[in-house]
Amino acid sequence: EAGVAQSPRYKIIEKRQSVAFWCNPISGHATLYWYQQILGQGPKLLIQFQNNGVVDDSQLPKDRFSAERLKGVDSTLKIQPAKLEDSAVYLCASSFNEGNTIYFGEGSWLTVV
Amino acid sequence: QQQVKQSPQSLIVQKGGIPIINCAYENTAFDYFPWYQQFPGKGPALLIAIRPDVSEKKEGRFTISFNKSAKQFSLHIMDSQPGDSATYFCAAIGGSNYKLTFGKGTLLTVNP
Numbered sequence: 001e002a003g004v005a006q007s008p009r010y011k012i013i014e015k016r017q018s019v020a021f022w023c024n025p026i027s028g029h030a031t032l033y034w035y036q037q038i039l040g041q042g043p044k045l046l047i048q049f050q051n052n053g054v055v056d057d058s059q060l061p062k063d064r065f066s067a068e069r070l071k072g073v074d075s076t077l078k079i080q081p082a083k084l085e086d087s088a089v090y091l092c093a094s095s096f097n098e099g100n101t102i103y104f105g106e107g108s109w110l111t112v113v
Numbered sequence: 114q115q116q117v118k119q120s121p122q123s124l125i126v127q128k129g130g131i132p133i134i135n136c137a138y139e140n141t142a143f144d145y146f147p148w149y150q151q152f153p154g155k156g157p158a159l160l161i162a163i164r165p166d167v168s169e170k171k172e173g174r175f176t177i178s179f180n181k182s183a184k185q186f187s188l189h190i191m192d193s194q195p196g197d198s199a200t201y202f203c204a205a206i207g208g209s210n211y212k213l214t215f216g217k218g219t220l221l222t223v224n225p
Contacts, residue, residue, distance in 0.1 A: 004156070033213075040217075040218070041217055041218065042119075042202050042204075042215030042216055042218050043157065043202075043215050044215070045212055045213065048212070091156050098211055099145075099206075099211055101147075101159055101162075102159070102213060104157045104158065105156050106154070106156045107155075
């Protein structure tokens with residue numbers, strides 16, 4: 001079974017530039033999550049989708065971050081404009097449904113300089 | 114507000130030792146407590162999980178001990194190996210929004 005796929009794996013951008021990350025969850029998983037993991041900390045949930053609807057985006061900095069899952073399968077997370085403090089690993093995860101085991105991708109590493 | 118507190122921040126043991134990582138939670142609505150293992154450059158992977166209706170769960174060399182009254186749970190790694198060197202995160206989920214909340218992680222180093 002293929003895992004959660006993410007791209008790009010690594011990205012370096014200057015502050016105030018924009019960046020987009022893509023995620024393809026495990027086939028058949030209805031719930032998709034984007035987490036932010038800052039070095040030395042645990043992952044923090046940014047946004048949770050159930051199919052193509054947003055369940056929780058309470059910790060998403062909406063002035064600069066946006067995410068979509070238009071067809072209820074893959075998802076894109078965008079940051080515009082980026083700040084230095086956005087340097088982190090952006091982890092996509094999925095689960096069969098809310099409350100089931102969450103499986104993580106390998107992450108997209110963002111460095112903002 | 115940190116809902117899941119994890120300690121220690123880092124831990125070094127010799128091969129064959131039994132590292133113990135402790136977590137405490139505040140929200141009594143949590144009803145599922147997973148542990149994740151993360152190797153450098155990889156995403157977290159589910160290691161073992163427990164529900165509060167049992168006090169202990171073993172899977173191979175990994176054991177979770179759970180104390181519901183104290184709102185604490187811990188991970189024990191028996192006969193630790195250098196390959197167990199990784200960052201371990203405890204987590205908790207439950208309540209109205211059912212959001213997975215992570216501890217800050219423990220960097221475990223097992224020396225040969």
